[in-house]
Amino acid sequence: MTRPRLGTWFIGTAVTIFFIGLAGVVGSVVVNSFGTRWFDTWLPEGFTPDWYGQAWDEFTLLPVLGVTLTVCLLVAVISVLVGVPASYVLARRAFPGRRALYLLFLLPILMPPITYGIPLATVLYKYGLAGHLSGVVLANLVPSIPFVILTMTPFIEQIDPAVERAARMCGARTVQIFTKILAPLLIPGILAATILVVVRTVGMFELTFLTAGPDSQTLVVALFYSMSAAGIRAQQSVDAMAVIYTAMMLVLLVVALRFVNPTQLVARVKDDSE
Amino acid sequence: MVALSHRLADRGIDRHLFLLVPATLFVAALFIYPFCYGLGLSLQPAQGGAFGAYREFFTDAYQRDTIMTTLKIALPAALLNVVASVPIAYKMRGRFRGKRLLTTVLVVPITLGTVLTAEGLLNFLGPTGWFNRTLLAAGIVDTPLTLTHNYTGVFLSLVITGFPFAFLLVLSYLSGIDPSLERAGATLGAGWAQRFFRITLPLLAPGLATTFCLTFVLAFSVFPSAILVGDPSGSTRVISIAAYEAAYVRYDYAAGSAAALIMGLVELIVIAVVLGLRSLLYTGTTSGGKG
Numbered sequence: 231m232t233r234p235r236l237g238t239w240f241i242g243t244a245v246t247i248f249f250i251g252l253a254g255v256v257g258s259v260v261v262n263s264f265g266t267r268w269f270d271t272w273l274p275e276g277f278t279p280d281w282y283g284q285a286w287d288e289f290t291l292l293p294v295l296g297v298t299l300t301v302c303l304l305v306a307v308i309s310v311l312v313g314v315p316a317s318y319v320l321a322r323r324a325f326p327g328r329r330a331l332y333l334l335f336l337l338p339i340l341m342p343p344i345t346y347g348i349p350l351a352t353v354l355y356k357y358g359l360a361g362h363l364s365g366v367v368l369a370n371l372v373p374s375i376p377f378v379i380l381t382m383t384p385f386i387e388q389i390d391p392a393v394e395r396a397a398r399m400c401g402a403r404t405v406q407i408f409t410k411i412l413a414p415l416l417i418p419g420i421l422a423a424t425i426l427v428v429v430r431t432v433g434m435f436e437l438t439f440l441t442a443g444p445d446s447q448t449l450v451v452a453l454f455y456s457m458s459a460a461g462i463r464a465q466q467s468v469d470a471m472a473v474i475y476t477a478m479m480l481v482l483l484v485v486a487l488r489f490v491n492p493t494q495l496v497a498r499v500k501d502d503s504e
Numbered sequence: 505m506v507a508l509s510h511r512l513a514d515r516g517i518d519r520h521l522f523l524l525v526p527a528t529l530f531v532a533a534l535f536i537y538p539f540c541y542g543l544g545l546s547l548q549p550a551q552g553g554a555f556g557a558y559r560e561f562f563t564d565a566y567q568r569d570t571i572m573t574t575l576k577i578a579l580p581a582a583l584l585n586v587v588a589s590v591p592i593a594y595k596m597r598g599r600f601r602g603k604r605l606l607t608t609v610l611v612v613p614i615t616l617g618t619v620l621t622a623e624g625l626l627n628f629l630g631p632t633g634w635f636n637r638t639l640l641a642a643g644i645v646d647t648p649l650t651l652t653h654n655y656t657g658v659f660l661s662l663v664i665t666g667f668p669f670a671f672l673l674v675l676s677y678l679s680g681i682d683p684s685l686e687r688a689g690a691t692l693g694a695g696w697a698q699r700f701f702r703i704t705l706p707l708l709a710p711g712l713a714t715t716f717c718l719t720f721v722l723a724f725s726v727f728p729s730a731i732l733v734g735d736p737s738g739s740t741r742v743i744s745i746a747a748y749e750a751a752y753v754r755y756d757y758a759a760g761s762a763a764a765l766i767m768g769l770v771e772l773i774v775i776a777v778v779l780g781l782r783s784l785l786y787t788g789t790t791s792g793g794k795g
Contacts (some may be wrong), residue, residue, distance in 0.1 A: 241591055251628075252664065254633075255616075255621060258624060313527055316527035331528065340775065349541055350538040375527055376531065429615060453623075457623060472624075479615040
């Protein structure tokens with residue numbers, strides 16, 4: 231493994247530049263959210279935590295956070311309940327049309343959300359589902375259910391089918407096999423999938439944006455509206471809100487990383503996209 | 505009746521398949537049906553016959569050019585993310601202290617999301633941001649560079665959110681290649697360039713194609729960043745903005761659906777081309793002889 235020093239140096243520089251840029255992007259938002267007045271100087275004139283209080287009141291952050299939490303939990307629970315049984319069949323059975331079905335579940339992940347989001351929102355509005363919570367949840371289920379299926383299928387494939395056959399020999403029915411044998415073995419995988427669905431749903435902008443009404447905005451959509459309506463709100467208070475969003479995501483991320491190793495995670499995604 | 509169910513069970517059709525029903529119904533109702541509905545809508549414009557909305561899209565330069573604008577942003581961004589990931593991942597595939605920390609830090613931008621990245625870029629690269637301030641103080645430039653509200657801003661935002669994703673994927677592909685293959689090459693006298701270009705790269709290429717596709721999908725749907733850090737009525741008017749405007753600003757659902765479907769089609773064409781090229785490459789085990 232001896233490579234030219236020049237290459238090492240070059241790569242080190244590239245990574246450093248990326249991290250400096252990243253730190254600058256995140257840091258300037260954090261500093262600005264605590265600053266009083268910041269125009270043509272390196273740092274704001276003074277520091278104050280007031281913007282957080284203001285963001286809390288002005289953006290009615292509490293209901294927004296409540297909506298975000300409700301949407302994420304509903305989406306995660308429903309997509310696990312619907313997705314895991316399907317991934318069980320896909321992992322264990324060979325049946326005609328299996329590949330076609332797999333492709334069907336792959337498509338919503340491969341498509342940009344806007345592409346199916348616009349027709350989907352139109353349909354949801356037609357049936358009066360969009361504009362409130364149920365529409366947001368339904369729209370977010372579209373990529374989440376396939377995501378659960380694609381992450382859980384390799385997980386189930388790892389479990390030795392002999393365990394299930396033994397249980398069946400002992401007289402267990404399918405429901406019992408699910409609740410007594412598979413569920414305990416699948417808990418780590420289900421937790422990982424749930425957290426990933428929550429992270430994706432918190433960050434999912436397009437679908438929520440297209441289907442949310444005034445009282446069903448998640449944090450990221452509220453953030454977008456307050457940013458694109460620049461001038462009405464103080465930029466610092468928008469930044470304070472962005473910091474709250476990041477903090478929330480970071481907590482989720484740290485929790486997620488306790489269960490999944492990021493490189494393994496994408497290795498699993500890799501197998502799915504084959 | 506018993507005989508039929510047995511015969512079906514032999515081919516893998518039994519009542520366990522009912523477990524697939526809820527998921528299939530969901531995807532059919534919330535993905536396939538809206539798609540067909542959108543297709544139907546796009547074929548029933550207020551005027552101009554069945555293909556009026558499409559004809560209008562392709563004859564109006566303001567709409568048609570959004571395809572090129574999107575590709576001009578998404579293709580280079582996806583390409584840069586993949587190409588830059590390869591040497592860095594190659595360098596970092598071994599075990600070293602702090603690898604877990606590094607991968608954790610790299611996941612952060614994925615969770616930032618496009619909106620926060622946009623906000624950060626506006627602050628950091630803006631005319632009085634830290635970046636321009638540093639350049640001015642160091643005497644590299646005389647006037648602040650315009651890096652936001654144009655192509656550069658959107659491009660950078662795609663690199664920040666897309667690069668970590670591409671890097672982690674490439675790293676996991678590289679970790680799947682047996683290092684003893686390269687050691688065997690080294691024993692036979694191959695230099696690092698030969699080892700990289702004749703052993704590792706060919707094994708990695710199919711993975712790179714997949715990575716490119718997934719990164720491209722992310723970059724192709726630039727919507728918030730194109731509006732917030734870009735120039736949404738000019739140089740970064742991407743096709744998703746055109747579709748959104750048609751459907752929710754002009755309330756012309758036919759045009760909106762048509763633009764959305766054209767967007768999906770263009771994306772699928774790019775993916776099909778890349779995957780088609782990928783099928784020409786070696787696809788097989790990457791784990792060495794004893795498999």
